[in-house]
Amino acid sequence: MRPTLTHLALHVPDLDACIAFYQRYCGMQVIHQRPGKGTRIVWMSEPGKEHQFIFVIMPGGQDRHLASDDYSHFGFALASREEVDHVAAMAAQDGCLIWPPRDEPYPVGYYCGLRDPAGNYLEFSFGQPLGPGSEQMPIP
Known part of the structure; x- marks a missing residue:
């Protein structure tokens, strides 16, 4: 199976x-x-x-109240750092940015985090071994 x-x-x-x-x-x-x-x-x-x-x-769901150090999230890949910055700027304006853009060593890459209206966290990233352009990247 x-x-x-x-x-x-x-x-x-x-x-x-x-x-x-x-x-x-x-x-x-x-x-x-x-x-x-x-x-x-x-x-x-x-x-x-x-x-x-x-x-x-x-x-019918209840609002999720995740702790600031809870990194449970849905991950979305973007095609560039500029796209991550764009999403972060929109989210900051809309009041739903929770993790400003940050750069971490491979395989994490460049990312930001948002909170959806139900309280779920989302990560928007570039440079991970998943998503656009990742076919050439090895997964550690």
């Missing part, structure tokens, strides 16, 4: 705020929605990856 990771499902306190956040910061799109849990269940994906990995978001 060899399972494949296909989705992550989240209960969130404000479904529409989370949809807007993942559209704005992650470029994800709603690819499916249906009635459920008293309102609706939404599937979101990066364009072109609808058959590989999705977020399923559902209403």
